[in-house]
Amino acid sequence: MSRNPKTEQPGPLEPDRTAPGTLARYGLIYAALWKNSVMRETMFKGNFLLWILVEVLWFGLQLCFIGVLYLHTDHIGTWTKWQVIMLIGTSHFIQQMFQAFFLVNCTNLSELIRTGKFDFLLLLPINTRFVVSLRQVDLGAFVNAASALGVIGYAARQMHFVPGPVQVLVFFGLCLGGILVHYSLMFLLASISFWTVRAQGIVWGYYNLFQIARLPDEAFHGLFKAFFTFALPMLLVSNVPVRVLTNKCDEPGPVLLLLGMSGLCFLLSELGWRVSLRRYTSASS
Amino acid sequence: MRKYWHVxxxxxxxxxxxxxxxxxxxxxxxxxxxxxxxxxxxxxxDKGSGGMVGPYGFAEMVSYYILVTVVDALTAVNEDDWQIAADIKDGNISHFLLKPIDFLWYRLCLFLAGRATYLAVAALPLALFIVFLRHYFVLPPDLATLGCFLVSVLLTALLQFFMSYTMAMLAFWVMEVSTFIFILYALEYLASGHLFPLNVLPPLAQRVLSFTPFPYQLYFPVSIYLGKNTGTEIVHGLLIQAAWVMAAWGVARFAWNRGIRKYAAAGG
Incomplete structure (x- = not known):
């Protein structure tokens, strides 16, 4: 970061009137964080490309799985092959965007606490959650998100289907909701680090939930479906956007539910964060 | 031998x-x-009662996934590959060059210890899960099959370990081995039958896979258990599996010997 917190910190009671507005200030800080991330990535170019390859392989693997399933069936519920491929693409897009902005930062929280670096972040004159959540940007994930968009486009072509501009807009809006769900839940899990240093296992356990988000909702019913709709809304995250995009959504219910759940998850994570912060005692001193 | 028990x-x-x-x-x-x-x-x-996917009815398909989970719990490499790579990178292997203890056997002991612990912890949730699905869970056709299954599971564990060990040896040459480990893992996940039984694949794909070690990392023991192989096929398969284990062990040794020549301990 270019600003030196020690010299530029305004007193808590008299805000510095010459400083840029809050939004602009956070914009500047975030730009600096981006610059750091770009610098970090360019130091290990080969590694950067290899990580993209890893993600592409895993993405291909999911598509392969769907290909094999549809060797033996024509539809899962009402979902056809290309609709499910679109679903896999969308789920990958949402996951990669989440990964681009948040994943590393969430998994790093327990490390920050364990090493005592968290103290330093607490002292910065900015919102601590902001800097903890957005410290690093994973640039490779943007490349992978783009490849997911490519697959979505290809699936639409195979279905001879062109969505309207409003549909596309709503689709991306709902994807944002999905990203917010993943971020909020993962951040909530990461906050467990304040209680136990072994939270990393739990945070990685969340990875298993991504696998549910890419499956068609109609395969599920009963308690499982209810739990992953209303408690951990994995079956909404990517299913609802794809339903909107492919005219599989006749009623506003699921859309409102996804938006509502994403808001709720965010609120819960903020609450969990505040409760956890109050518990925090430094590890280093 | 006693020192390895200590490990x-x-x-x-x-x-x-x-x-x-x-x-x-x-x-x-x-x-x-x-x-x-x-x-x-x-x-x-959708297929109605008696519907089949490849040679599997629904109950067998459920059993397949349960067994995959069990074999995976018994044989999967957990963090051994990362730790071995870290041992090399951090210079911890210097001790082993001086002590009368072989690094490969040392790590194998740790791997077995890890599996034993994991199994002890995971046994309860796994058992509950199987009880929950007991209507779909099939038992092996006879005791001989069960015996062959257990032998195959042991070979699977060794194959998994030696392959991971070899991958970790890359740490002698490259800074960051995690990408390579993940790439291999992705291949294994698909080609070893983790996602679906390999015999629902088109015949050509099955044929290609049969020339790789991957099916022997998971699919083979599970298909023995489910009675998908006959007597001679099982013996034949076990021999191939053992050959892959030997090959992987050979490559692991070779990679270590080459790596050690390049290895220069920095610091302590």
């Missing part, structure tokens, strides 16, 4: 501190498994 003992004690992680891993791991079973159920429901 196993130490490994178990070390691993027990992570019992909570293991439990979380075992529990979370069941969630996508259940999801997968739901998807298959809806595919089978």
């Amino acid at each position: 196993i003992n130490l490994g178990i004690q070390n691993n027990l501190t992570y019992r909570f992680n293991f439990l979380a891993r075992a529990l979370f791991g069941l969630v996508p498994l259940v999801a997968m079973l739901y998807v298959w159920k809806s595919i089978y429901a």
Whole structure:
């Protein structure tokens, strides 16, 4: 970061009137964080490309799985092959965007606490959650998100289907909701680090939930479906956007539910964060 | 031999501190498994009763995934590959060059200790899960099959370990081995039968896979258990599996010997 917190910190009671507005200030800080991330990535170019390859392989693997399933069936519920491929693409897009902005930062929280670096972040004159959540940007994930968009486009072509501009807009809006769900839940899990240093296992356990988000909702019913709709809304995250995009959504219910759940998850994570912060005692001193 | 028992003992004690992680891993791991079973159920429901996917009825398909989970718990490499790579990178292997203890056997002991601990922790959720699905769970056709299954599981564990060990040896040459480990893992996940039984694939794909070690990392023991192989096929398969184990062990030794020549300990 270019600003030196020690010299530029305004007193808590008299805000510095010459400083840029809050939004602009956070914009500047975030730009600096981006610059750091770009610098970090360019130091290990080969590694950067290899990580993209890893993600592409895993993405291909999911598509392969769907290909094999549809060797033996024509539809899962009402979902056809290309609709499910679109679903896999969308789920990958949402996951990669989440990964681009948040994943590393969430998994790093327990490390920050364990090493005592968290103290330093607490002292910065900015919102601590902001800097903890957005410290690093994973640039490779943007490349992978783009490849997911490519697959979505290809699936639409195979279905001879062109969505309207409003549909596309709503689709991306709902994807944002999905990203917010993943971020909020993962951040909530990461906050467990304040209680136990072994939270990393739990945070990685969340990875298993991504696998549910890419499956068609109609395969599920009963308690499982209810739990992953209303408690951990994995079956909404990517299913609802794809339903909107492919005219599989006749009623506003699921859309409102996804938006509502994403808001709720965010609120819960903020609450969990505040409760956890109050518990925090430094590890280093 | 006694010193290796000590290593196993130490490994178990070390691993027990992570019992909570293991439990979380075992529990979370069941969630996508259940999801997968739901998807298959809806595919089978569409076919009506007696519907088959490849040579599998629904009950057999459920058994397949349960057994995959069991064999995986018994044989999967957990963090051994990362740790070995870290040992090389951090220079911890210097000790082993001076001591009368072989690094490969040392790590194998730790791997076995890790599996034993994991199994102890994961046994309860896994058993509950199987009880829950008992109507779909099939038993092996006879005791001989069960015996062959167990032998094959042991070979699977060795194959998994030696392959991971070889991958970790890359740490002698490159800074960051995690990408390579993940690439191999992705291939294994698909080609070893983790996602679906390999004999629902088109024949050509099955044929290609049969020339790789991957099916022997998971699919082969499971298909023995389910009685998908006849007597001579089992013997033949076990011999091939043993050959892959020997080959992987040879490559692991070779990579270590080459790596050690390049190795220069920095610092202590």
